[in-house]
Amino acid sequence: MSEAHAKSQRQMMIRHRGRGAQVLIYLGKMLRMFIYQNDWKVLPMAALIAGLVGMVIRNRMFLNMEGTIMGAFAMVCVCIWNGCFNSIQVICRERDVIKREHRSGMHISSYIVSHMLYQALLCLAQTVVTLYVTQLVGVQYPWEGLVTPVFALDFMISMFLITYASDMMSLWVSALAKNTTAAMTIMPFVLIFQLVFSGGMLTLPAWTETLTHFTISNPGLKVIAAQADTNSRPYASIASMVSKMRDSEIGGAFTVGQVLDVLQADDNPAVAELRAKELGNAMTLAELKTVLESSQSFDALIKEPLLDGFTLEDALNAMEAAGLLEKYGDMQVGGTVTIGEAVDFLAGSPEMQAQRDQEISVHTTVGKVLDMAGEERVKAFLEEKAAAVSYNPDYDCTEKNITSYWLQLFMFVIAFALLSMITLEFIDKDKR
C-alpha cells in the first residue's frame, strides 16, 4: 500500500471537531465581530430609540387603557425594530465566506446555533438598555410581577422574547437573501406586515385576521398589554374628549309627543332602565307643607275656593288650629313613584295629549348639560362604560395568558431558527 493511500485511509479514521465544538468556534468569532465589526453600535441605537419612544409614552402607559395599548404597541415596535436590525445582514453579508467554510467542514447547524446564542446575548443587552432608558425618561413601571415577583423581570422576559423572535425572523430573511441589498429590500415589507397585522391597533377585515397568527407583534402586543393590566385601566380619552366639547353648542326642536314616545319605549333597554328608576322618596306631612309654602304659586293656590267659598288656606288653618299638623307632622304621605309611572301618567292625561304636537326648542352647550348632570359623574360613567366596551379577554392580566404568549413567542424563535438552518443548508446550490 502506498504512503498516499495509507494517508487517505488514516484520514478516514480521523475525527474532526463536532457540532458543539464548532458552535464555540463561531461564537468566539462573533464576539470578536461585536468589537471589530461595530456590532456594538446596536446598543446605543437601542438606547436612543427607547429614549424617544419613552418620552412619548411616559405620561400614558400604565395610566389609562388607551395609553397603555398605545404604549404596548410602541414597545413592540421598538423590540421588533431592534431585533430585525440586529441580524438582517449577518448571514447575507458573508454568504461567500459561509459557503467556503461549509466546503471546509463547517456544519450549518453549528453556525446557526452560534448565531442564536450570540443574538440572544445581544437581544438581552438591548432589552436591559431599553427598560433602563424608558424608566429613566419617566415611564412608570409597576412594582409587583405576576409570573415572577418583580414586574421588571416579567416585562424584560416579554421584551426579550419579542426582540429575539424578530431577530430570528430577520436571520431567516438574511439566510434567504443572496446579498445585503436584497435583504434590505425585503425588510420593509416584513416590518409593515408585522405592524399592520399585529391585530391590536388597526381594525382588520375579517379575511385577514388569520394573518395575525403569523406575526410576532400579535402575541407581543397581547403579552405587554396583559402585563400592563390594560383591562383594569380607565378609558381616559373619552373624558378628555367630553371636556374639550364643553363649548360645543347642542340643540334642536322636537315635539312633546316625540319625547313621550321615546320615554314610553319599554323595548329599549336604556329606556326600560330609566323608567324603572324611582322618582324621589315619600315625604312627611310637614315636609310637604314646607315644599308647598316655598312654592311661588302656592299663595295664589291657597286663595282659590275649594267648596262654597271654603279655601285651601281655611282648610290648612283649621287643621293647624286643631293641632293636626303638629300631631301628624311625621306622618308619611304618598309612596315612591317610578319615572315610568310618572311618564305614563303624564302621557295619559288629556292636557298632555292636547300638547303632543307642540314644538319645544332647546339651545344650549355641552358644558351646561354637564353642569346640570354633574361633570365628574358623567365622565366617570363614560369612562366606566367605554372601558367595559373596550374590554379584551386577551389582555387579561393572568399568569395563564402571559405564559401562553411567552410560549408562542418562543415557538416563533425556534421556528425561524429552524427555517434559517434549512434555508442555509441549500447554500451549495447558490449560483456562482
Next chain:
Amino acid sequence: MLVVRILLTIFARGTSVSDIVISALFMAGIWRIFEKSGIKGWWALIPGAREYQLACCAGRESEGPVYSLASASSIALQVLSLLLSFNSTDVSTIEIMIAIGSMALALVSFIYSVRVYSGLIDVYGVRKRWLWLWVLPYTSFIPALLWGFGKKFQPAWKVEDIRTEMARLATHGSASVMSEGLTVNLTERSATEFFKKKVLLRDIHMAIPQGHMVLLLGGSGAGKTTYLNAINGYEKAKAEVLLNGTDLYKHYKKMQYEVGFVPQSEMMRGKDTVLNTLMDAARLRLPKEVSSEQRKARVNEVMEIFGLLPVKNNLVEKLSGGQKKRLSISMEFISNPSLFILDEPDSGLDGVMARELFEQLRKIADAGKIVIVITHTPDRVIDLFDDVIVLAKDSARTGRLAYYGSIEEARRFFGRDKMEQIVKSVNRKEEGGDGLADEFVMKYAKEVA
C-alpha cells in the same frame, strides 16, 4: 363548461372581435418566427411557453423564465378575475388584490418584453426602432407577421438542436484508477433550470499523478469552476472521483479535509485578524486530537511559509491584495491537503507577486501534493507546471475535455506555442476565438481511445 364560461365572460366584458383577430395574427407571425429559428411553431399557441421560446430565439434564455412566468401568471389572474366577476357586479377585496397583482405582473412582463424584443432585433439585424411596434399595445402583430412571413427577415442564427449536436459529439472513455493521485471519471454534470436540463460538463476522464502541478485552461463559460467544484466533491456530478484510491464522493465528510479549495475571491472576514482567521481555520480543519500547542505551531509554520508573520495581528481588510491571496491559500493549506485546487489565485496580482505565488505552489506540489490551478495569464508561469487540462465549450454548449497531458505535448496537439493561443483556438467565434472546440474535443477523444 369552464372554457364556455370564460368565453362568455370575455364577450360579456366587451372583448371585441378585433382583439381576437389581432391575437390570432400575432400568434401566426410568432409561429413562423419560431420555425425560422428552428423551434416548433405550435409553441406560439401556448401562453407562457411562447414567451420562453421567444427569449430563446432572441438569445436571451436567461430572461425567459421570468418573462414566461410573468406572462402566464398575468393571464391566470385575468381568468380568475373573470370567473369571480361572472356572477357578481360588486368589487370584492380579492378582485382588488388580483387587480394589484395583475398590474405588477404587467409591469414585469413589459420590462422583460423590452429586453427580449431588443435581443430579437439584434438576432434579425434590424433597426432598434422596430422595438416600438413590438412593445406598443395592438401593434405587435405587425412585426410578428412581417418578420415571420417576410423573406428578407432572417435570424442570424438558429436555436441549435442540442440533442442532435450532443449525439454527434458524444465521446466515451475512462481513466484507470491510480492508487497515488487523482482519478476523475466524470460522465455528466448537469443543472436544471426552468424545467430544462442543461448539461454543463460531459465525458471528462483523467488521472493526475501525485506531485503534479496542473494548469486548467478554458474560455469563459467552458466550465472550469464547475469542473473544480465537481472534483472536490462539493457540487456532485455523475462521476467517480478517487483521491489516492478513496472515493471522494462516497466519503466526502471524511475526505473533505484532504481537499483544499481556494476560491477566486478572498471570502474571508475582513474585520478579523490574520492570526484569528488562521486559528479558526485550524480549529475547523485540523483533527480533534491535535493539541492547542500543536495547532499554534502549525499556524505559525503556515504563516512563516506564506510570509504572513509580520502582519499576523492586522485586520484582514487592511492587508494588500497579495497578502490576502496568501492568507486565503494558508487557510486551506493549514490541514496539509493532498489535493490543492486554486481558482485564479493570481487575479489582481502583478507579475512579480504572481510569480512568487506560483513558485510557492510549485513547492507544495514538489512536496507530493496535487495542485490544480486556473489562471488567465498562464504563459508567464508555464515553466512551473507539469500538465495542462484544456476545457472547451462544444457546439452543444457543454464543457468538454479538449486535452489533458504535458505542456510540451499540448503545444504539439494544438499546434500553438502559447497557452493563451490554445485558449483562443477553442473559444467560440462570436467570443473572438477560432471556434475549433468540437474539432479538438473529437481529436483528443480519438487519441486517448
